[in-house]
Amino acid sequence: ETGVTQSPTHLIKTRGQQVTLRCSSQSGHNTVSWYQQALGQGPQFIFQYYREEENGRGNFPPRFSGLQFPNYSSELNVNALELDDSALYLCASSLRAQRGTEAFFGQGTRLTVV
């Protein structure tokens, strides 16, 4: 059984550019959530995808968007990058979109915006 994998592990982008981060969910999981973890803070929920549909969204602007594919892998896209977007982006997969279902996290993608 493979765990949650994210790519790339590190990324440096220039302000104003666009970035795509990728996540492969754990085998058998149909739900993927994305979190942003700024330095020294706890993760903040961005959005969740369940069976290829957005299932909930946190307080992030529309330039943060996502996709989930039929194999339940997912992408996070960020347009018009700002310096404050520099953070660790975590993907988490779970067996179902229900309260109390534990989420399994990937190792994250460290994005630096310069």
Add this chain to the structure above:
Amino acid sequence: AQSVTQLGSHVSVSEGALVLLRCNYSSSVPPYLFWYVQYPNQGLQLLLKYTTGATLVKGINGFEAEFKKSETSFHLTKPSAHMSDAAEYFCASGGDSSYKLIFGSGTRLLVRP
């Protein structure tokens, strides 16, 4: 609004001493509570979770936590700290929605030899 508060951004203990990391939550519905650990440059690993039933929850690596509704707390403990326990610990609540976890700001545990 749902929230999670972790008291103490840094906790330092001696190897072999008791570990106590504090977490308080607020939720309008019975909460589901989690503790995660994060090692440097890594993702989050689940230590334990409380959903329903027994209020004392045992997790991996000798950690346990007790859900106290009257105190709205879910403190994490370990009887004897090991050097390998040095990491960042996050308390999280999956309270009033099915789709997100609300995390505390984290507590960095330092273990002195």
